Amino acid sequence: MAKPIDPDPRATLRGGLPDRYLTPDDIAEVFEVPLETVYQWRKKRTGPPGFRIGKHLRYDPVDVRAFVTGLKDADRNAA
Template structure:
């Protein structure tokens, strides 16, 4: 059986992130932080930039990756 046959339809393409818009719950899973932390980052404008689709909060995986990279660069400086 080919390895691609078992792939999740939400397969990862960018730095281990899914190739779809992320939910706050996705961020908690990916970053191992509580949901309250994700919402606190948004309120303080210190986390990855998010956007609303109607009442739903979403994050662009590329923006999340860039935010994580900026944290890594900031720590190295």
């Protein structure tokens, strides 16, 4: 019997997010919005904070989680 292949440890999920820097495509998939929406959030500074590595835009999963938590807290306080 073949030994099961261990998953790549960098792909381990934490809080529902991959344990790696996320791309704009990842953000669009996570939030189920069009990719253009992700870019508009960045332009308007209303979405999760991103950063550039050279010409590539990336998001830290910790920052994305904090962004979602902030939205949830704001929603609870408004109710």
